[in-house]
Amino acid sequence: MKKYIIVSTYPEYGSKNIGDQLITSALIDVIKFTKGANVEIDIVWREDSWENIKERVFNADAVVFACLAIRPNMSVKEYPFLKNLLKENIPLAVVSAGTSIPVSCVKKSVLNYVSNETKEQLLSLDRNAIFFTTRGYLTQFFCESIGLSNVVFSGDVAFFNQRYKDVSFVEGKKINKIVISDPHHSKLYLRSFNALVLALRAKYNDAEIVVALHGNDAAIKEYVNRSGLKYIEVFKDKDKGLSIYDSADLHVGYRVHAHVSSLKRGVYSYLLEQDGRGCDYGLTINRKISVPSYCQPRGLLEKFMGKFGFNRYAVGVSPVDQIISLVSQDEVLGFHKFLGLEKQLATFSDDIINSIKKLP
Structure with missing residues (x-):
């Protein structure tokens, strides 16, 4: 039986x-799906220590x-x-790597995003990996x-999800249910979020x-209660929480994986790009269905003051006006x-399946 270790980004305790x-x-x-249902898969948290994982890693066919x-x-x-x-000498593979390049920073090129040590590690990983794939055009360009x-x-x-492999987008669907995904950095985005809620309500x-609350964020929960x-705190059900998008007709919001979850279900979806992650999807998806909504880079002092409510870097509402104008005309x-967008999404799954086939 083949055994694979997955290095996960899921913050179970954060x-x-x-x-x-x-x-x-x-x-x-x-x-x-690709290697057979009887493979053994073990999950390790990306911030774990070498001492905790090394024995499991040495017994795996690939990480x-x-x-x-x-x-x-x-x-x-x-x-x-x-x-x-x-x-x-451990077989390694990278599936859908992503960056969070500070796209709102005008002083710094993407080429200067990582330290020299990280650059050398990425080059080593690229040389030795069974395969190394990226999830967005900006990340691919950077690499x-x-x-x-x-x-x-x-x-x-x-x-990827075989349940939705035959889903197609339907024209002219009536909007009966809307799901709004919550922002990262909620204190900086409360004004933006409020404007989005008011605009969609109107x-x-x-x-x-x-x-849909994708993460455990007290500030945004306080706002929605008020x-x-x-x-729905979808993060509380990590396995089925995203099924909220099964019954949606429209998603508008900030979370890239709300965008992904909606699109693969054939749900109209619009993304407010918060950072380099959102930008990656905005550049990659073959439709104009996202708008940049970046906050300016903050220094240590600004981040500290922000904890006490002094957020002079709070994001404005113009991107919300832009996304609503886009939704409005698209609805007309x-x-x-x-x-036809489902055809591009299907190529993503096909390419990843072909990569996974290379695992030992």
């Missing part, structure tokens, strides 16, 4: 971001990184055991720009509107632009 669980679950599903989180100093925080893995030569674009593994006053909004046209 924010409980359900999008990260979706990534892990989808990767498990695609491995079993697979689920949406490798490329960050400036990966071996310091995100993957403290990465340097140990790279020293050993190629720093010298990775084996990396290829595949799209996000989270789009435009669709007969529709059911539900807020506003009398219907909400019957949401025709979504037709």
